[in-house]
Amino acid sequence: MKGILKIAYKLLVNDKGKFAALLVGITFAVFLMVMMTSMFSGILHRSSATVLNVGAKVWVMDPAINTPANNIPMPDYVLDAVRSINGVTYAVPLYSGGALVKLRSGAYQSVTVIGLDDSSLYGRPELLEGQIEDIYGENAFIVVKDAEFPKLQNPRVGTEFEINDHRGVIVGIARVTTSGLFGVPTLYTTYNRALQYIPSTRFTTAFILIEPKNTTAIPYIKQQVKALGYEALTKDEFIQKTSRFYKYQTGVGTNVLIMTVISFIVGLCISGQTFYTFILENLERFGALKAIGAKGRELVYMILFQASFASLAGFGLGIGLACLLITVARLRMPSYAAMTTYTDIGLAFIMVLIIAGISSYIGVRKVLKIEPFDIFRG
Template identity: 75%
Template sequence: MSSILKIALKLLVNDRSKFIALLVGITFAVFLMIMMMSMFSGILSRSSSSVYNVGAKIWVMDPAVNNATSSIPMPDYVLSSARSINGVKYAVPIYFGNALVKLKSGAYQAVSVVGLDDATLYGRPELIEGKIEDIYAESAFIVVKDAEFKKLESPAVGTEFEINDHRGLVVGLAKVASGGLFGIPTVYTTYNRAITYIPSMRFTTSYILIEPKHESDIPFIQQQIKKLGYQALTRDQFVRKISDFYTYQTGMGMNVLMMTAISFIVGLSISGQTFYTFILENLERFGALKAIGAKGNELIKMILFQASFTALIGYGLGVGLASALMILAKLRLPSYAAQVTYTNLTFAFFMVLIMAGVSSYIGIRKVLQIQPFDIFRG
């Protein structure tokens, strides 16, 4: 570090009260921004959990579908048509629905039911207990052992329960890549059992999952599906559609944006005001430095360094604090849906840079305005 920056650093950190106030302001702002964005990211990620967990390359759905859990059943001919499209390796139906489970304790628990294609079991989860072929057994269900598992009173293989007044039998426990958004347990069964157990309309296919022969076939498949009046989306496109729905059509995105903006403004106000006070208190000394022979760019360098240093420390503390709180929250609430992403970190970092930039701009303007002559005049 150059000697002049060392001076700048000492001026900053030796003024403990202001340095702490600056750090608190930026840390608080970063903490709030990271928390808000992480919660939002977590929610968005969870909202697409079914898409990630099933893992199909192409999802066929009614164009009005805007999130995975609100499917609009499609007639059977769509499946037949999809299977006949050039470039389709195979196409299978999948069912998503909800049911009520009556537990041994007598309590009721809502569950999310995934009905897998009877012939292929395409989209099946990874089993951690039991055998996948047991899903064909009478009343068989596979329970996902995730954060919501305890809500089913932690069943073991062989546990019986009632599901929509039908007998249910746990034949396996599974794990999935991502937990659901709505805090209810997930069970897997066959497609036919699912539509038998869960009251449904005339059409039952929630989605058609397509495996293309080649990646290059995807645009053609999408075109053909569109001609049927339906929509074929790749996994990423579907995830984006779901994210867009939660971001723009539920008010959630706007709320998060507003909270993030408020956090930014609060942080900017505290850091800007404190930094401005810091500069004002040292203004005469900066003027004295100018009189002694410091050039404008050296003073700018000092102020930028002070602002950047504070911003980076505050950023680190804010990220650390937010991460620590999330870890603690997850220990207490396993289904806590917050996740720190690189995008969140980059966005918060960018906002902190703006804070540092605005704060230092105010300081730099003030310092460049002070004339050494003012120092002589007192």
């Protein structure tokens, strides 16, 4: 068997042009598939940036909410009712809204304002500069240093700005685990200051953040919150709900799926055609092997080895090229959202196996039909 596979390898790489064309086709298909799925993974990851950055274990919200960016304020009594539920260690309100900031240059910039509970500051970001206690100072805000930070003209501690005709002062610069999706800078302040500075509706609590006593208390908390007419989700459940919204209720998921299928079809057509041409050009060699005693099973192993070797080599090259391009793009463009996950790589690997299987089937059918008599007669 080792000798047969060695012959198969030499037959495959002997024609460098055909082998290169086969690799290019599979590499290009894998590259496109990984780029499209990585872009979609990055979008889904950033769409849940608020949930990831705040880090609360349980979120209470209106059932109609699909993403953290779209919130429906709840009455104040909901917070009191949630705090009275058995199993809740503590519950705090979270403000989340948009505002327009006037910068030092006179330019205006939209921002997302996160209002933290005044007493606990639950969900506060990690500070790079400044002290968290300074957020209680007059007109104090903390700015997040992420991909959107330059849009605020790179403010420093002490930088002043206007927000809805109110004076604002940067008292800290923070970092978060995930940047937002919509290209809007983020400011943190206290809950009451957010209500004071930003026009709001009659109800103001966007979300209620719960710290349960233990994980076994979460189902009971969910049940009690549901009885109030609202919804309680764990952090992972909220992220999944956001992902499902973008996958199935927007055009993003459909467009990415179509492009991924097109990439698969392109790779299948190129590799299938090239591999079939390779088989046709080597029919005499396969016939000679059959004439000197090679069994049909051994010829099938040869075809499978050749298709698998070419497909896996193209898979590795495609993954490497896609990861390299994504890394360079993220270094040059911090707002670039693509990220490669194990799911993306696994999906590309399954697609490559399908390509290898179909290419092998085409070659096997042709080789098994060959008769040594026809080869030598020619």
